[in-house]
Amino acid sequence: MCPSAVFSQLERRTWLVPALLLIGLTAGAYIPAMNGGFIWDDDDYVQDNLTLRSLEGLGQIWLQPGATRQYYPLVHTTYWLEYRLWGLNPTGYHVVNVILHALSAVLVWRLLIRLKVPGAWAAAALFALHPVHVESVAWITERKNALSGAFYLSAAGAYLRYEEAHSPRLYWTALFLFAAALLSKTVTCTLPAALLLVLWWKSQTPMRRTEVALVPFFALGAAMSGMTVWMEKHSVGAWGPEWDLSLVERGLIAGRALWFYAAKLLVPLNLAFIYPRWAIDATAVWQYLYPAGALGVGALLWALRERLGRGPLTGVLFFVGTLTPALGFFNFYPMLYSFVADHFQYLASLGLLALAAAGGHRTWTRLGRPAAGPVSLALVLAVCGLLTWRQGQVYADLETLWRDTLQKNAGAWIAHNNLANILKERGQLDQAIGHYRQALLLEPSSAQIHLNLADAHRARGESAAALRHYRRALKAEPNRVETHLKLGNALLGQNAVAEAIEHYRQALRLAPDLALAHSNLGAALAIQRQDAEAIGHYRRALQLKPDFAEAHNNLGRLLALRGQFAEAIDHYRRALQIKPNYRQARTNLAEALQAVGADSRSKP
Known part of the structure; x- marks a missing residue:
């Protein structure tokens, strides 16, 4: 049979x-x-x-x-x-x-x-x-x-x-x-x-x-x-020039x-x-x-x-x-x-697969060789199974996914970008920058790629290149909060405090309830000795994100400078509860406790 x-x-x-x-x-x-x-x-x-x-x-x-x-x-x-x-x-x-x-x-x-x-x-x-x-x-x-x-x-x-x-x-x-x-x-x-x-x-x-x-x-x-x-x-974000197509x-x-x-x-x-x-x-x-x-x-x-x-x-x-x-x-x-x-x-594939199976069945039957059908099916399934195994x-x-994608489609800019992200996280900055640059050749107007490339340059200590790509990212997408924040951070690292403050303020205009923007602005204002406004932004950051260890520590430092040691100590301790290995907060706490002790010993 x-x-x-x-x-x-x-x-x-x-x-x-x-x-x-x-x-x-x-x-x-x-x-x-x-x-x-x-x-x-x-x-x-x-x-x-x-x-x-x-x-x-x-x-x-x-x-x-x-x-x-x-x-x-x-x-x-x-x-x-x-x-x-x-x-x-x-x-x-x-x-x-x-x-x-x-x-x-x-x-x-x-x-x-x-x-x-x-x-x-x-x-x-x-x-x-x-x-x-x-x-x-x-x-x-x-x-x-x-x-x-x-x-x-x-x-x-x-x-x-x-x-x-x-x-x-x-x-x-x-x-x-x-x-x-x-x-x-x-x-x-x-x-x-x-x-x-x-x-x-x-x-x-x-x-x-x-x-x-x-x-x-x-x-x-x-x-x-x-x-x-x-x-x-x-x-999801399916709008913009890439989707502006005529009927x-x-x-x-x-x-x-x-x-x-x-x-x-x-x-x-x-x-x-x-x-x-x-x-x-x-x-x-x-x-x-x-x-x-x-x-x-x-x-x-x-x-x-x-x-x-x-x-x-x-x-x-x-x-x-x-x-x-x-x-x-x-x-x-x-x-x-x-x-x-x-x-x-x-x-959708079911339509053609069913048609192929039915056609194969009828073809072998009409040829008077019904036994050949299962044999040919077994061969086709064996090939499909092996290809599925390999594709899996x-x-x-x-x-592995992104490297395979680039092997088959070298023009996949998103694969270059995403592979570069992996390499950057691994510390392979030279290779990451190479893939980011290739991605930009394919998609020069992408704000995200400029932003990622800027991060890689900054991680490698190349401040000028980082600033250049942050600015290009901002030009491509002016209302992107992340770009304003990162450009502000890079400017702060170059002591361009006033310009950094402007970008932090712009980030807050776009996202008023972003704790990180309040904290970063507070840090920049503190450098300019605008302590009162800085303290206000740190407090707002902590209202929005109570477990923000860095904001607790930085607020504590400003309060300590103003002699408000008790509240400063509370914030240092809170920072350490959140991040027990936070070395700077531990040092600041020790200094504040020492200052409080010295002050109490100096009193009659």
């Missing part, structure tokens, strides 16, 4: 063995990913995410949009629960991502069986092992894809069962699961359109009842998507992106964390070939739908429709450095 017949019998008897095989293959291929650490954006989502630390934080996750970088409360709730289980051990978070991906593969298999798609298990296995999905699984931040994908597929399965049984319970279950998918990632808003497409494929009759039943799905998807678009601009330019991006994603599915080589950002030119005729070609494929499949059936057209339309939120028609932050990313096609190693840590 050929392997395909064996699988058919297994599917009739039980789904357990094929499901376990999918899970086992997924787990095996993702072993390197499960051993990885935290990488880019994982600090915002997990490591430095204060909402994970308390029960109050859980409430903020759900009730305060903006408390987390994006309003995906179910994703952050999983992080909140995991933080209680394994804290900041990245392995646990990686394992959960792999489990969710394996679960989604099983759901894909069961869903395609329900739709009677030939080669359903093969399609699910391709989804599980395809290396283009490593970014979605190995990146903890992309829990968004892994979790929303599982809910999306579950909702689709529940709705298709509702279409068969017309059970209100199944309908509300599907709507609930769809809401959960949206609360994990709003790219899943395309589900109701996908369901209409699938039902059109399977039905030859009008679908007025289905259209009405899906209205709440469309409404919910539109509402949540609108919220995400707003937050992407106002919270024609966005169409050119979309057409090219479709071919890019299809090519990566067909030949998953040279996968990169950041791909080159295309230069879009609406006057270049050749760039219109991409959208024209995509439209041509759609028109051809439509014309051949009677001969080929609706299946091929459905698969392609699902691929295009599910990708639509990430094709450039709406602004999203990664457009700053690239128009495409592997994780954008996590769900790229996500071991930040330095």
Whole structure:
């Protein structure tokens, strides 16, 4: 008996063995990913995410949009629960991502069986092992894809069962699961359109009842998507010249992106964390070939739908429709450095993968060689599994990730900048400065790169170069508080106290409740012997940040100079409670206690 017949019998008897095989293959291929650490954006989502630390934080996750970088409360709730289980051990978070991906593969298999798609298990296995999905699984931040994908597929399965049984319970279950998918990632808003497409494929009759039943799905998807678009601009920062694109330019991006994603599915080589950002030119005729070609494929499949059936057209339309939120028609932050990313096609890939599996199954059957199908599938899965294993190693840590990115895309300025940050923290300043300079050649107007390069020069004692780049950073982004503070610090180091004070004051005009700005201004004012105003700023800094050890120490020094030793001693002691190894505060405390003792001994 050929392997395909064996699988058919297994599917009739039980789904357990094929499901376990999918899970086992997924787990095996993702072993390197499960051993990885935290990488880019994982600090915002997990490591430095204060909402994970308390029960109050859980409430903020759900009730305060903006408390987390994006309003995906179910994703952050999983992080909140995991933080209680394994804290900041990245392995646990990686394992959960792999489990969710394996679960989604099983759901894909069961869903395609329900739709009677030939080669359903093969399609699910391709989804599980395809290396283009490593970014979605190995990146903890992309829990968004892994979790929303599982809910999306579950909702689709529940709705298709509702279409068969017309059970209100199944309908509300599907709507609930769809809401959960949206609360994990709003790219899943395309589900109701996908369901209409699938039902059109399977039905030859009008679908007025289905259209009405899906209205709440469309409404919910539109509402949540609108919220995400707003937050992407106002919270994440997807606005500015990089996003000022005409509708024609966005169409050119979309057409090219479709071919890019299809090519990566067909030949998953040279996968990169950041791909080159295309230069879009609406006057270049050749760039219109991409959208024209995509439209041509759609028109051809439509014309051949009677001969080929609706299946091929459905698969392609699902691929295009599910990708639509990430094709450039709406602004999203990664457009700053690239128009495409592997994780954008996590769900969309199912359209072409299912089409490929079904096509392969039918081809071998028509050729009268059904046994060749499982053999060829095994070879393809082996290659995919090995590529996934290798790609998972790229996500071991930040330095490995950025070096791999630069190897594949030397023009990735953000990778140069971020690798330089790692090298700078390690004290490898020469190498860091080299990467910062390369980043500036690629993105000369970036305030952040100028700021980082200035920090590196200052750490190396190159004050003139540091000041030059701080000023360039300020010119590029005049209202950036951090730049005013750092430029003020550099000027203070050069005894340009008056100019430093102006930058500290400007920082406070931009951020009146920033404790560090009050403290720095207090230090500069103290140098100019403006003690009363300096004391006021130190007191304000401590109101805003009571555990600010340096402000306690510096305020204590000014108070001691004015003879207010008792209060000065209190502040020194508070500084030492916060930082027990704070040597300067300990010295100042000893001097103050000695002064108080000498003063008491001099009295009759």
